[in-house]
Amino acid sequence: MITNIDLSNLSYVFMPNTVLDNLNHVNYFYGKNGTGKSSLVRALVEQYGNDYNIQVFSDKNPMIIKDEALDAISLGQENVEAVKAIANYDKQIAELDKELKCPDADDKEPLNLYLRYTRANQRKQELLTTRNSSYKKAARELKNEHTSLVGINYNKNDFKEDVKDAQQLTEKELTSMNEILSAHILNLSKVSSPTLPALKDLSKMKAAVDDILSASVQFSVAMEEFVNHPDRQDFAYRGTKIHNREPDERCAFCGNPISRDRWDQLDRYFSNKVESLKKRISKGLKMIDDEKQGVEEALNISQTNWHLKYQSQQRTLQTSINEHRRIILGFFDQLNHALNDKNNDPFRKIPPLKVEVPEDFKSLQKALTNLWQENTTYNQQLTNQKAAAIRKMRGHYVYQQLIAQNLEELSKDLRIATEEEENLKKQMNTLEESRKQLKKLKSNEIIKTTSETQAAKEINRLVRNLGDESFSLHPIKRGNQQKGLYQIVGRDNKPRSLKTLSTGELNLLAFLWFRYHLDDVKDTDTRQRVIIFDDPVNSNDDNSQYLILAEIHDLIRNNQDDQFFIFTHNNHFYVQIRPSSYKNKGMFHLRRAGKTSIIQITSPKDDISSIYEDLWNELHFLYINKRITSTWNCMRRILETYGRFNFANDSPRKTQYNLPKNTDRILYLSLLKSLHVNSHIGIDTDIDLSDRNIETLLNAFYAVFSSLKATDHFIAYWGQDLPERGSK
Numbered sequence: 079m080i081t082n083i084d085l086s087n088l089s090y091v092f093m094p095n096t097v098l099d100n101l102n103h104v105n106y107f108y109g110k111n112g113t114g115k116s117s118l119v120r121a122l123v124e125q126y127g128n129d130y131n132i133q134v135f136s137d138k139n140p141m142i143i144k145d146e147a148l149d150a151i152s153l154g155q156e157n158v159e160a161v162k163a164i165a166n167y168d169k170q171i172a173e174l175d176k177e178l179k180c181p182d183a184d185d186k187e188p189l190n191l192y193l194r195y196t197r198a199n200q201r202k203q204e205l206l207t208t209r210n211s212s213y214k215k216a217a218r219e220l221k222n223e224h225t226s227l228v229g230i231n232y233n234k235n236d237f238k239e240d241v242k243d244a245q246q247l248t249e250k251e252l253t254s255m256n257e258i259l260s261a262h263i264l265n266l267s268k269v270s271s272p273t274l275p276a277l278k279d280l281s282k283m284k285a286a287v288d289d290i291l292s293a294s295v296q297f298s299v300a301m302e303e304f305v306n307h308p309d310r311q312d313f314a315y316r317g318t319k320i321h322n323r324e325p326d327e328r329c330a331f332c333g334n335p336i337s338r339d340r341w342d343q344l345d346r347y348f349s350n351k352v353e354s355l356k357k358r359i360s361k362g363l364k365m366i367d368d369e370k371q372g373v374e375e376a377l378n379i380s381q382t383n384w385h386l387k388y389q390s391q392q393r394t395l396q397t398s399i400n401e402h403r404r405i406i407l408g409f410f411d412q413l414n415h416a417l418n419d420k421n422n423d424p425f426r427k428i429p430p431l432k433v434e435v436p437e438d439f440k441s442l443q444k445a446l447t448n449l450w451q452e453n454t455t456y457n458q459q460l461t462n463q464k465a466a467a468i469r470k471m472r473g474h475y476v477y478q479q480l481i482a483q484n485l486e487e488l489s490k491d492l493r494i495a496t497e498e499e500e501n502l503k504k505q506m507n508t509l510e511e512s513r514k515q516l517k518k519l520k521s522n523e524i525i526k527t528t529s530e531t532q533a534a535k536e537i538n539r540l541v542r543n544l545g546d547e548s549f550s551l552h553p554i555k556r557g558n559q560q561k562g563l564y565q566i567v568g569r570d571n572k573p574r575s576l577k578t579l580s581t582g583e584l585n586l587l588a589f590l591w592f593r594y595h596l597d598d599v600k601d602t603d604t605r606q607r608v609i610i611f612d613d614p615v616n617s618n619d620d621n622s623q624y625l626i627l628a629e630i631h632d633l634i635r636n637n638q639d640d641q642f643f644i645f646t647h648n649n650h651f652y653v654q655i656r657p658s659s660y661k662n663k664g665m666f667h668l669r670r671a672g673k674t675s676i677i678q679i680t681s682p683k684d685d686i687s688s689i690y691e692d693l694w695n696e697l698h699f700l701y702i703n704k705r706i707t708s709t710w711n712c713m714r715r716i717l718e719t720y721g722r723f724n725f726a727n728d729s730p731r732k733t734q735y736n737l738p739k740n741t742d743r744i745l746y747l748s749l750l751k752s753l754h755v756n757s758h759i760g761i762d763t764d765i766d767l768s769d770r771n772i773e774t775l776l777n778a779f780y781a782v783f784s785s786l787k788a789t790d791h792f793i794a795y796w797g798q799d800l801p802e803r804g805s806k
Contacts, residue, residue: 079103079641080130080608083122091117092674100678102664104634107645108652108686109668115645118668119612122643130641131605135592136612137585160523167520174513178506191509195502202499205492212488213237216479220472227472241489243473244480252474255467263464264457269383271450274399274439275372280409281435283365287413290358291420291428352424359421363414370410373403388453395446405436534564537590540625549574549583586622589614593629596637609633610643615651624722627654653686658794660685690719694795706772713779717750720788737785749778776800 085096091114098118109115116136123132177191189197213234221232228236247255328335377399381389412433420428480486538550551564566574596609611630615623634642646652657663665679679685693716700709721733780800783792793799 079606080122080126083118083125085118085121088114088117088121089673092676096676098666098676100664101641102662103638104642104657105644105664105666106652106656107643107666107668108649109645109647109674110670111647113647113668113670114674115647115668116612119610119643119645122608122610126608129605131603131607132610133592133596133607134610134612135589135614136610137588163523164520167516167523171513171516171520174509174516178509178513191502191505195499195506198495198499198502202492202495205488205495209485209488209492210234212483212485216476216483216485220475220479224472224475227468227475237476237479240472240476241480241485243469244477245470245473246477247470247474252471255471258460258463258467259471261460261464263460264383264385266383266454266457271447272379274377274443274446277369277372277406277438278365280406280438283369283413284431284433284435287362287366287416288430290355290362291416291430293355293358293420294427355424356421359417359424362417363421366410366414366417370407370414373406373410376400377403384453385456387456388449391449392453395442395449399439399442399446402436402439402442406438409433409436536594537587540590540629541586551587582622585615586626589626590629593633596633607637607640608643609637609640610645612645613647614644615646615648623648623651623654627651628722630655649686654690656685658691658791690716691795693719698796701772701776704772706775709772709775713775714750717782720791733786749782 079101081099081101083098083101085092085098086094088096107115107118119134119136123134126132180192180196181187181190217228217232217234217237220228220237221230326335377396379392379396381392384392412431416428416431480489534551534553541549549569550567552567554563554565566576566579568574614630615626630644644655646655656665660680660682665685667677667679668674669677682691693712697709697712697716700706700712717733777800780792783789789799
């Protein structure tokens, strides 16, 4: 909590270098007007306003405002501020309306923004109507004269769309456009790029053939007559194929019979090596034959799918492809011939072929593919060029219509009118947005006033305790307009004029509203709350003071987490509001002698005494001296004063409603009646006419405070607990 306030900057009010220390949970300040109470409040707010949630009640911050026209008051600080804010917003809105609304016919003021915008809009609409008529005529003529370019459904909207492309073409450009439009577009959507045969690696094919040609037969057994004589080997091998193996078979060359041993010897010699070589040769011949079939037929590429500009290159490339095809065929023939020679003479090694390996079709295929891509790209571009040519020629004839219909001048006028209208509209929108924001701010202020209904009800409940001086607040309903306006109605249920309300009554209303909102306000502020009362009973009568005292006591009792500062110049209010105990309380007097000094009060002997304290002192004196008859009257006055201060009761009987149990109420009323009857005895005597001794009477008196949960209050003023009570 706040423990000190630096007043050194207020040396024009307080003694130099003054620092107020020893502040507590509740702090009471008494000082006459001019001693610096308000300056102290301002210093407190300035130093701690950022760190604490400070709530201040002061007659210098009005929470009630009069509406003389309606003879009503606006309740609450928010309403006071709202009334002023609403009036300010209404004034600003009225100023904006002078520009935004149509003026009266007899208004002699210069054209406002609304009329200027309206006339600019009318001028724009007139020009748009004229232009649309010209567009319609121009579209009709284009549709009739250039149907192939615009189509049979061409209308003014199409013409309007084409205006952006309007451009005059030269004769040369027109000729070029016509040539493009007359060109034939090929349908190549389902035509693929021509392809050449994909051949095996020709170098590897030659290497494979050379390997076969250089191959020799590896014999299983040696026969001296065949060594280094491949012709003899071939002769013998052929002999094994043309002779049968009959027992009487003779050699066709020498005529000698062929023995079984000779046959076995030849079989072991040739084994299956020759057959294996023959198979390799046969496989090579088939591979060559397969590749050769792919290039035997001449390549003939149809020119149907080629544009004229590419047909010459296509024919030249086709010739080159066919010439290269014949070279590859010759290469295959040489390989084929060499393998056949090897097949006829498998026992003789043949040296590698001295033949140049030609390239395959890859480079020619690439050239053909590139040429085809150029052909298809040109075909696609031709489609786009035709579309572009149509747009340009349409733009050319649209341009001619713009000249013929004088649309360029009309468009210029329309552009100027549109810019003027848009500029004025932008200004209108800016003012409309400002007006909208003002209306929203005004609505927010009106919304704030709607929360005072419950506060008014609570205030009416409390003001009833003022007895004959009571009055009530009745809300004034005005549709969706400002809420929080109240008419004052007297105890006789008749409206009271605002002129009859005293300053004290207005101050009481403001105080009660402030008190109610300390509990009712939806405050999201999590800072510790500090509540300040700056002269809360400045001009109130006694009844109002009792009500304010009771409410402040109740507030302090029920809000132990808050810190309180109470400032007053009213000595009667001060002695009633201060606590009976000075412990853990801040009691300060402000005394001025040139400049103000702040004196902390720590003992009752240094403070101002009250009538209520005197009553308790008197009760203590009567108890000690056994003056029971006077004790009845003293106790009655104490209970009456306590009920008025703490519960704002105008009658001691009403204190019963603050007792929790019915039995407590019966006992209280019984005691009260006894006090009332016995306090009016005509003579002061020591005889107990009520048949009660003073101890019994004191215990009954104590029981009342105990039932009211005010035992501490009794002990504080009596000075101690009752012995038999304190022992329990």
